[in-house]
Amino acid sequence: MKFFIDTANLNDIREANDLGILDGVTTNPSLMAKEGITGAENILQHYVDICNIVDGDVSAEVNSVDFEGMIKEGVALAALHKNIVVKIPMILEGIKAIKYLSGKGIRTNCTLIFSSGQALLAAKAGATYVSPFIGRLDDISTNGLDLIAQIRLIFDNYAYNTEILAASVRHPMHIINCAEIGADVMTGPLSAIKALAKHPLTDLGLQQFLADFAAGNK
Numbered sequence: 001m002k003f004f005i006d007t008a009n010l011n012d013i014r015e016a017n018d019l020g021i022l023d024g025v026t027t028n029p030s031l032m033a034k035e036g037i038t039g040a041e042n043i044l045q046h047y048v049d050i051c052n053i054v055d056g057d058v059s060a061e062v063n064s065v066d067f068e069g070m071i072k073e074g075v076a077l078a079a080l081h082k083n084i085v086v087k088i089p090m091i092l093e094g095i096k097a098i099k100y101l102s103g104k105g106i107r108t109n110c111t112l113i114f115s116s117g118q119a120l121l122a123a124k125a126g127a128t129y130v131s132p133f134i135g136r137l138d139d140i141s142t143n144g145l146d147l148i149a150q151i152r153l154i155f156d157n158y159a160y161n162t163e164i165l166a167a168s169v170r171h172p173m174h175i176i177n178c179a180e181i182g183a184d185v186m187t188g189p190l191s192a193i194k195a196l197a198k199h200p201l202t203d204l205g206l207q208q209f210l211a212d213f214a215a216g217n218k
């Protein structure tokens with residue numbers, strides 16, 4: 001499973017990248033705003049800065065909701081760097097834009113997926129990735145992981161190349177469960193990625209090893 005980090009924070013991106021396990025980055029307009037990145041030029045430059053840190057796919061989201069606007073933005077975003085994947089919202093105009101952009105060889109990530117029917121539509125349009133938001137489904141007392149399983153089944157039935165990018169990941173169990181189900185990619189915060197490494201028995205065991213080594217090598 002590929003690991004993407006879901007942030008626009010350059011320090012977090014650098015820290016995850018330095019672990020050597022990072023395959024890409026996803027951002028969204030809210031994450032950009034959280035980092036204080038505003039204004040078209042600054043936003044574009046921020047995508048370039050991210051691409052200069054990580055050698056992997058970087059999702060850059062359009063802000064238009066009409067076909068013409070989305071393809072104009074999508075073409076401009078894709079021209080920024082070879083690793084840019086244009087993030088398009090799951091609306092009918094977005095489906096048209098995904099079809100158009102994929103026909104031009106521009107890779108897309110269909111975002112805000114909350115049902116398997118939406119994922120099927122995006123795959124048929126040629127999306128490179130679909131992003132089901134599992135945490136936001138959990139937030140409304142729905143099982144987000146069930147959606148990943150449904151999409152996995154549908155994509156496998158028809159051998160779609162579209163990758164399932166499990167998004168809105170909130171904690172390490174989301175990552176583990178997504179890996180069990182067979183999501184192609186997960187995108188989550190640095191905290192969830194780092195939490196995978198933690199186990200109290202590891203800490204205790206290491207403490208003991210270090211103590212025993214120190215005692216025998218005084």
Ligand code: E4P
Pocket residue numbers: 006026027028111131133135136167168169187
């Ligand atoms: C996906 O690409 C989105 O940026 C993200 O995963 C949304 O996560 P949230 O529900 O935690 O905001």
